[in-house]
Each structure stands twice: as structure tokens, then as C-alpha cells.
Amino acid sequence: MPERTLMGGNIAVAEGAILAGCQAYFGYPITPQNDLLEHMARRMPAEGRVFLQTESELAAINMVYGAAAVGFRAMTSTSSPGFSLQQEGISYMAGAEMPAVIVNIMRAGPGLGNIGGAQGDYMQCTRGGGHGDYYLINLAPSTVQEMMDLTMLAFDLADKYRNPVLVVADGFLGQVMESVIIRDRVKKLPEKKWAITGAKGRPKNLINSFEMNPIDHPKRIKLLLDKFEKMRRNEVRYEALNTEDADIILVAYGSAARSAISAMTMGRSNKLRVGLIRPITLFPFPYQPLADLADRGCKFVVAEMSGGQMVEDVRIAVGNQNEIKLVNSYGGVPLEADPIFEAIDLLM
Amino acid sequence: MNDYDSVIFARPDIMVDRATHFCPGCGHGIIQRLVGEALQELDLHERAICIGSIGCTVTAYEYYKVDGMEAPHGRAPAVATAIKRCRPDLVPFAIQGDGDLASIGTAEIVHAAARGEKITIIFANNATYGMTGGQLAPTTLMGMYTSSTPGGRNAEQSGFPIRMSEMLATLDGPAYIARVSVHNPANVRKAGKAIELAFRTQLAGLGFAMVEVLSMCPINWKVEPVQAPDWMIANMIPQFPLGEFKVMPGVAALRKGDKS
Amino acid sequence: MLISECRKTNHIVIDKDKCKACHYCIVVCAREIIGTSKEINRLGVNYAEVIPDKAHECTGCKSCAIMCPDIAISVIRSRAQESGAIS
Numbered sequence: 001m002p003e004r005t006l007m008g009g010n011i012a013v014a015e016g017a018i019l020a021g022c023q024a025y026f027g028y029p030i031t032p033q034n035d036l037l038e039h040m041a042r043r044m045p046a047e048g049r050v051f052l053q054t055e056s057e058l059a060a061i062n063m064v065y066g067a068a069a070v071g072f073r074a075m076t077s078t079s080s081p082g083f084s085l086q087q088e089g090i091s092y093m094a095g096a097e098m099p100a101v102i103v104n105i106m107r108a109g110p111g112l113g114n115i116g117g118a119q120g121d122y123m124q125c126t127r128g129g130g131h132g133d134y135y136l137i138n139l140a141p142s143t144v145q146e147m148m149d150l151t152m153l154a155f156d157l158a159d160k161y162r163n164p165v166l167v168v169a170d171g172f173l174g175q176v177m178e179s180v181i182i183r184d185r186v187k188k189l190p191e192k193k194w195a196i197t198g199a200k201g202r203p204k205n206l207i208n209s210f211e212m213n214p215i216d217h218p219k220r221i222k223l224l225l226d227k228f229e230k231m232r233r234n235e236v237r238y239e240a241l242n243t244e245d246a247d248i249i250l251v252a253y254g255s256a257a258r259s260a261i262s263a264m265t266m267g268r269s270n271k272l273r274v275g276l277i278r279p280i281t282l283f284p285f286p287y288q289p290l291a292d293l294a295d296r297g298c299k300f301v302v303a304e305m306s307g308g309q310m311v312e313d314v315r316i317a318v319g320n321q322n323e324i325k326l327v328n329s330y331g332g333v334p335l336e337a338d339p340i341f342e343a344i345d346l347l348m
Numbered sequence: 349m350n351d352y353d354s355v356i357f358a359r360p361d362i363m364v365d366r367a368t369h370f371c372p373g374c375g376h377g378i379i380q381r382l383v384g385e386a387l388q389e390l391d392l393h394e395r396a397i398c399i400g401s402i403g404c405t406v407t408a409y410e411y412y413k414v415d416g417m418e419a420p421h422g423r424a425p426a427v428a429t430a431i432k433r434c435r436p437d438l439v440p441f442a443i444q445g446d447g448d449l450a451s452i453g454t455a456e457i458v459h460a461a462a463r464g465e466k467i468t469i470i471f472a473n474n475a476t477y478g479m480t481g482g483q484l485a486p487t488t489l490m491g492m493y494t495s496s497t498p499g500g501r502n503a504e505q506s507g508f509p510i511r512m513s514e515m516l517a518t519l520d521g522p523a524y525i526a527r528v529s530v531h532n533p534a535n536v537r538k539a540g541k542a543i544e545l546a547f548r549t550q551l552a553g554l555g556f557a558m559v560e561v562l563s564m565c566p567i568n569w570k571v572e573p574v575q576a577p578d579w580m581i582a583n584m585i586p587q588f589p590l591g592e593f594k595v596m597p598g599v600a601a602l603r604k605g606d607k608s
Numbered sequence: 609m610l611i612s613e614c615r616k617t618n619h620i621v622i623d624k625d626k627c628k629a630c631h632y633c634i635v636v637c638a639r640e641i642i643g644t645s646k647e648i649n650r651l652g653v654n655y656a657e658v659i660p661d662k663a664h665e666c667t668g669c670k671s672c673a674i675m676c677p678d679i680a681i682s683v684i685r686s687r688a689q690e691s692g693a694i695s
Contacts, residue, residue, distance in 0.1 A: 023434065024430065024433070024434050026430065050430075050433050050434055052429070052430075052433065054426070054459075055455055055456070055458075055459040056455060058423070058426075058455070058456075059423070059426040059455070059456055059459065062419065062420065062423040062426035062427050062430075062456070063426050063427070063429055063430035064430070065419075065423075065427055065430070066417075066426065066427035066428065066429065066430030066431045066434070066440075067430040067431070067433075067434045069417050069427075069431065070397075070430075070431055070434050070435050070438065072434045074430075074434075088420055089420060089423070092418070092419075092420050096417070096418065196397055196415035196416065196417055196431075197415070197435065197438070198394045198395045198396075198397070198414075198415060198435075198437070198438055199393065199394055199413065199414050199415050200394040201394075204412075204413055204414055204415050204416065205415050205416075206409060206415070206416050206417065207416070207417035207418065208400070208409075208416075208417060208418035209418060210406065210418055212407065212410070352686055352687035353684050353685070353686040353687075354684070354685050354686075355682060355683070355684055356668060356670065356683050356684065356685045357670045357673040357674070357681070357682060357683035358682040358683075359679045359682075363679070367625070367626050367651075367678065368677070368678055370677060370678075371628075372628035372629060372630040372653075372677075373628070373630035373631075373632060373677060374677055375677065376677070377676075377677025377678055377679070378675070378676075378677050381677075381679050532636065532675070533636055533670075533671040533674045533675055536674050536675060537674065566630075572631075573630035573631060573632065574630070574631045574632070574634075574635050577632075577635075
């Protein structure tokens with residue numbers, strides 16, 4: 001009988017990281033993920049692993065970079081304003097091909113914004129976020145169980161591709177408490193021959209993103225671009241609910257998906273043929289399943305907690321012929337099921 | 349050479365046999381060699397991690413036969429902190445310029461020092477931003493021409509130069525902080541000793557060690573290389589006095605074992 | 609042993625293709641045994657070289673090598689007088 005317990009979303013991320021063998025955590029307090037940092041402050045030293053509260057998110061991401069360079073599974077967590085600060089470090093890590101897990105518990109922006117949950121970092125998260133040609137796999141949990149499971153998956157994908165991976169959630173999901181199955185601990189961590197562990201018995205290793213000779217740089221970028229193409233082919237993840245006969249497809253992720261599921265249930269009980277596509281990877285985005293549904297003539301309702309960002313990816317997937325309605329909330333206000341249901345009703 | 353010859357000075361083996369990318373007369377070349385001599389003397393081939401920063405130190409890791417990595421501008425102390433905390437057996441060090449350490453990286457160096465991180469930082473101070481063409485640095489002298497203060501640095505616009513060694517020495521975390529110079533052989537020898545002591549401080553686990561090295565930048569000081577040492581004496585040293593600003597008892601004890 | 613024979617026992621070797629002609633070595637040499645070549649090296653500068661007539665005056669003090677930013681100078685101390693041979 002697997003062990004079950006009641007757990008908050010942020011704590012599930014922390015415990016998932018520990019189960020996945022996270023060896024170093026560096027973080028800075030920012031609402032709404034302070035409980036994640038505080039939980040790590042207690043648990044990491046108890047597990048004999050590295051924990052440090054840093055002087056800023058800038059320092060935290062650079063410490064993650066240093067830890068990754070010596071071959072450690074390393075993580076930081078933050079919220080939107082701190083995530084902005086981390087773009088430089090993430091870009092360097094993508095350029096140097098360093099694995100790491102970055103958790104963004106999104107809050108309302110722009111600027112200081114609001115501590116309420118939001119999904120307003122979507123573009124920043126899915127388009128690299130920092131300077132230069134790179135992407136990060138974005139994993140978007142929608143339940144506390146997924147907060148744990150996708151954090152564990154993030155470490156594996158980071159090592160698989162030698163690239164940072166983002167776990168993208170929001171402030172509401174971080175606080176919600178649900179029943180969770182505690183997964184098994186990862187027993188064996190992958191070997192990392194490229195790590196800088198002291199040049200003992202081998203030529204020296206270098207971790208960098210810089211090419212002294214400008215002629216060599218395009219080759220390096222091509223390797224990265226091929227990597228992202230591989231991600232697009234192999235790592236798309238999404239959930240499809242009730243889409244087989246649906247006329248209207250809801251598209252939502254994270255907390256918005258929870259409300260969308262309620263709206264879908266309301267729709268179905270009113271004999272409306274509603275389905276849901278819930279992206280689990282925001283990058284690579286599930287363009288294909290949406291395109292297939294568009295070919296069938298479906299209409300789409302995009303439900304997100306932002307001014308309208310994922311809706312652009314849905315438009316790219318679906319083309320210009322099918323109707324898309326955006327239902328959204330922003331500024332830290334949760335998106336409820338009723339407005340989504342009303343949109344479904346109107347479209348019918 | 350015959351059987352009775354001995355080489356009493358040569359490139360340390362731990363340094364790659366190659367030309368440097370520095371300008372003629374640049375102090376960085378001397379500083380990098382002193383670091384190489386310390387790494388060699390302390391037998392750190394298999395433990396040292398060279399962290400290159402931004403500016404003229406960006407390719408520092410190309411000059412040593414040890415593992416190396418690149419850090420974003422100013423962040424080397426944070427990167428070194430993580431390396432040391434994850435792998436205390438490794439010996440991370442960074443060479444940073446005045447932009448890297450005293451401008452964009454001020455938070456990182458202050459907090460690494462305050463936490464007493466067991467890392468070694470070599471701070472090359474030439475009062476200018478060399479790599480990018482001679483702009484204002486936090487250490488630029490009053491009245492000094494730079495390409496972004498063409499009328500000379502004045503207090504109204506750009507404030508006053510920062511003395512990093514004195515500032516960091518007020519913290520409890522550092523074990524060893526010294527300022528040296530490389531403008532003549534006697535000072536180069538002293539600088540070499542200070543740099544080696546900064547590494548030995550890390551090896552003994554005593555805490556944060558930084559050596560600020562006043563360095564010549566003839567190009568941006570607008571002098572011929574042979575005039576640079578005199579420029580150093582006349583202008584840099586009065587603003588940045590040489591000396592030791594923090595020497596914990598444990599470090600002083602290390603120095604007693606000094607061969608010379 | 610005569611002083612002049614002691615001085616024959618040290619010499620420096622300058623790697624001319626690393627020299628950038630900064631002249632630090634020339635300035636710090638107390639015996640003034642280093643000058644500049646009339647030739648240019650790969651970098652296009654008149655590199656530093658030991659003045660042939662003054663080579664025997666090298667004391668092996670290493671000041672030149674200590675100041676060289678390019679690690680272009682090696683210093684060799686010789687006990688050639690014991691074998692009677694001079695390299």
C-alpha cells in the first residue's frame with residue numbers, strides 16, 4: 001500500500017525534489033513560495049545535502065549553475081519577479097548546457113504586482129525567457145500530486161538534455177492541500193563525465209557558453225537548436241478529457257485547468273459536448289492534438305489567468321478558420337468555473 | 349644548457365604554453381602567472397577550479413591545465429560558493445576585474461565575504477574597464493579620463509572611488525584580505541606571496557580570502573608601458589594603499605611557515 | 609674565482625614570439641643587458657633580446673622574468689666554471 005499523506009503544493013515540490021535526489025538547493029524568500037524555501041531549510045541538511053538561503057535570486061541561480069557544473073542535481077525556486085532576475089543565469093546555463101530545475105510559482109505582474117496566483121509569465125517561460133536562442137522544457141502541474149511527480153520528472157529531463165527545466169505553477173496551486181502518494185526515492189543518479197570535479201586522471205573539462213573564435217559559435221548554437229527540436233519531437237505531454245465527441249475544446253493548464261474541468265462537467269451535465277486539452281508541457285506545446293481537433297471543426301475556449309498569452313499558441317495550433325474565445329482573469333484573481341461555462345454556453 | 353645548468357625561473361608547468369591575449373605591459377599577465385605559481389607550488393592540478401569572469405579575465409581558464417568554468421559578470425563569488433559547498437575538497441578560485449567585483453558583482457562579493465565562504469578571490473584593480481575600451485570603473489580615480497567620463501571623473505556626476513579591501517575587511521567573515529601591486533619586481537614578489545597565502549587560507553579551511561592586486565593598464569591610462577609603473581606609484585597607490593587589512597590568527601600562523 | 613667568471617654562469621632565454629615589446633625587462637635589468645631587436649616577430653614588434661656584448665653580465669637576479677607579463681623569459685643559472693665549459 002503506497003504511503004499517502006495530505007500535503008500543500010509547494011511542499012510537494014520540495015519533497016519531490018528530495019525524492020529525485022536533489023543534492024543542492026539555493027533560494028531566496030519571495031511570496032508565494034516561502035514555505036518551499038523554509039521546508040528545504042529543514043529537510044536538506046537533515047538529508048545531508050546542501051542548502052543555502054542566498055542574498056538574491058541572482059545569486060541563487062548562479063549557485064545552481066556552480067552546483068550543476070560539479071555534477072550535482074541542483075534546484076532553485078522563486079516567483080515571477082525573482083524569475084525575471086534569474087533570466088541571465090538561466091541563459092548562461094542553457095548556453096553551457098547545464099542541467100538544473102527552476103521552479104516558478106507565478107504571481108501577478110508586471111512589476112511588484114500582487115502575491116495572488118497568476119499565469120502571466122507564460123510567454124517568458126515558454127520562449128526561453130532570457131537572451132539568446134534557447135528554450136526550456138516547461139512542466140505545468142495542475143494537482144498537488146503533479147507538483148511532486150513533475151518536479152521529479154524535471155530532474156530526469158534536465159539530465160537527459162543537459163538543459164535547465166522549468167516547473168511552472170501558480171500561487172494558488174502552491175498553497176492548496178491535497179492527498180498525495182509519496183513516490184519512491186530515485187536510487188541511482190546518472191554519471192556526468194563532463195562535470196568539473198578536479199582534473200584527476202583526465203584532461204581538463206571546461207564549462208562555458210563562449211567561443212573565442214566567432215566562426216565556431218554557429219556550430220555550437222546548431223547543437224543547441226537540434227536539442228530543442230528533439231524536445232519538440234519527444235517530450236510533448238498533455239491530458240485529453242472527453243475530446244472524442246467534443247464540439248468545444250477547453251484549453252487550460254495549472255489552476256485554470258481545475259476550473260476548466262468544473263466548467264466541462266457543468267457543460268456535460270447540460271448535454272453540451274465539451275472536452276479539455278490540458279497541456280502538461282507548455283514547451284514543447286501540444287500543437288498537434290489541437291490542430292487535429294481543429295480539423296474536425298471544433299471551437300476552442302482558452303481559459304488562463306493572464307491577459308491572454310497561451311491563447312496565441314492555441315491560435316498557432318488551430319489556424320485561422322476556427323473560433324477561439326479567451327476567458328481570463330488577471331491581477332492575482334483566480335479564474336472561476338462560471339465564466340468558462342458561460343463562454344461554452346455562448347459558443348454553442 | 350649543459351649538465352651544470354639549472355633553470356631558476358620558467359613558466360610553471362600548470363600553465364598552458366601559449367601567448368596571452370593581453371595588451372603589452374598589462375598587469376593581468378603577471379597576476380595570472382603568480383596564480384599559476386601558487387597552484388603549482390601547492391600542487392592543485394587535480395583540485396583547482398578556475399572560474400573566469402567578464403572582461404580581460406574571461407579566458408582565464410584557457411591558461412591553466414585545470415578544470416574551468418565561465419561565470420556571468422560579477423557572479424563568480426556565487427558560483428565559487430556553490431562549488432565549495434557542494435565539493436569542499438575542490439579549490440575554486442576566481443580572478444575578477446574592477447567592473448566584475450566592485451560594480452555589477454558588489455552584492456555577490458560582499459555576501460560571499462560575509463558568509464566567510466572558503467574561496468580564493470584575486471581582484472585585479474586597474475581603475476578602468478579594460479576589455480570594453482576604458483570606461484568608468486568604480487575604482488576610477490578623481491579627475492581621471494575615461495571614455496565615459498571624457499571630462500575626467502568628477503564627484504557631482506560619478507561620486508568617488510571604492511576601496512573594496514578596506515570595506516570587506518570590516519566584515520567578520522573574511523580570514524585574509526590584502527592589497528598588493530605588480531609595478532616592480534619587489535612588489536611582484538610580495539604579490540606572489542600574498543596570492544599563495546590566499547590559497548593556503550582556503551586549503552586550511554580558514555575562511556574567505558581576497559587579494560586585491562593593483563594592475564597596470566597602459567592602454568587606458570594613456571601611457572607607454574614603461575611609464576605605467578610610475579603612474580601606479582603616483583596615482584593608484586595614494587588612493588589604494590598597499591597592505592594587509594585582515595589577517596586572522598590562523599592565517600598569520602600559516603605565514604610563519606613561509607620558506608623565504 | 610674572478611667576479612667576471614661568476615657572471616658568465618647565468619643567462620636568460622627570451623621567447624621572441626611571445627614578446628610584446630612592453631620593455632619592462634629592459635627597464636628593470638640592473639646590468640642593462642637587454643635591448644630591442646632590429647627584427648620584428650610574429651606580432652609585428654621589435655622584440656626584446658639580450659645584447660650580445662653584455663650577455664656575460666647577467667647576474668641571474670630574475671627581475672626581468674618576474675616582470676614579464678607574457679612569461680617570455682626563462683632564467684638559467686650555470687655552474688659551467690666547474691667543468692671549464694661555457695654554454
